[in-house]
Amino acid sequence: MISVRVISETGEQIGVMLTKEAIRLANERSLDLIEIVPNATPPVCKIMDFGKYRYEIAKKEKIQKKHQHVMLVKEIRFHPNTDTHDFEFKTRHAREFIEEGHRVKAAVFFKGREMAYQDRGKELLDRFTEKMSDVAKLEQEAKMEGRQMIAYYVPDRAKKKNSEKEKSTKEG
Numbered sequence: 001m002i003s004v005r006v007i008s009e010t011g012e013q014i015g016v017m018l019t020k021e022a023i024r025l026a027n028e029r030s031l032d033l034i035e036i037v038p039n040a041t042p043p044v045c046k047i048m049d050f051g052k053y054r055y056e057i058a059k060k061e062k063i064q065k066k067h068q069h070v071m072l073v074k075e076i077r078f079h080p081n082t083d084t085h086d087f088e089f090k091t092r093h094a095r096e097f098i099e100e101g102h103r104v105k106a107a108v109f110f111k112g113r114e115m116a117y118q119d120r121g122k123e124l125l126d127r128f129t130e131k132m133s134d135v136a137k138l139e140q141e142a143k144m145e146g147r148q149m150i151a152y153y154v155p156d157r158a159k160k161k162n163s164e165k166e167k168s169t170k171e172g
Contacts, residue, residue: 002018003016004018006045007047014047022047032047032049034046071101076090078128079108079109080108080114094136103155104153108150115147125151137156138153139152
């Protein structure tokens with residue numbers, strides 16, 4: 001028979017006992033025996049109401065989910081002959097996405113004969129990388145995928161902290 005470490009409903013350690021005895025003890029108190037740490041030697045079990053246990057776990061998961069940040073991928077689309085105003089406008093949007101904590105996918109789309117001007121697309125993405133260098137870092141170099149050239153950018157936490165420090169010193 002397997003022995004388990006038993007903890008009471010108040011949190012006190014009862015001790016190590018056989019599984020049958022622990023189940024009997026839980027039944028006497030009209031509660032359930034719940035295995036909490038199965039990988040320990042011996043496994044740790046707690047005497048408590050199973051419904052209450054499930055409620056506590058759901059509550060912890062809800063709190064964890066609230067505190068986690070979901071990183072979305074936002075896409076910015078260019079063409080090889082994108083004008084300077086459009087480029088600045090789209091760069092400003094990408095900067096906002098990065099500051100919100102999202103990844104940015106910059107893509108240059110080539111239509112028809114524009115495939116002959118892939119160097120323009122590369123120059124465009126290089127210029128974009130330069131503009132974004134103060135808030136983002138290049139996660140994946142520009143590469144061709146079919147008729148589009150793609151590069152990925154992620155928020156750069158170190159650069160963000162430095163810019164916040166500079167703002168606070170200027171204000172103070």
